[in-house]
Amino acid sequence: MSQPFIPAYLKLLKSDELSLRVEQAYPHLEDCDLCARFCHINRRLTIKGAVCHTGEHATVNSFMVKKIHCVDDRVPERFF
Numbered sequence: 001m002s003q004p005f006i007p008a009y010l011k012l013l014k015s016d017e018l019s020l021r022v023e024q025a026y027p028h029l030e031d032c033d034l035c036a037r038f039c040h041i042n043r044r045l046t047i048k049g050a051v052c053h054t055g056e057h058a059t060v061n062s063f064m065v066k067k068i069h070c071v072d073d074r075v076p077e078r079f080f
Contacts, residue, residue, distance in 0.1 A: 029056055
């Protein structure tokens with residue numbers, strides 16, 4: 001008999017990996033470099049000046065990874 005499906009985020013929560021990833025994300029929110037626009041706004045304090053107009057609590061509705069050719073060498077490989 002096969003094991004029941006368990007969403008990945010629940011596995012991360014159970015292993016405390018989710019908490020670790022949250023802590024690792026805070027420095028990126030405080031000097032935002034999460035997209036290719038590198039606005040460096042402290043999104044934990046304000047969205048003023050943030051190109052995305054997204055604050056500390058973003059909502060992700062879906063996610064799809066698609067590697068694209070990028071001529072801007074400022075985009076770190078970790079985004080692909």
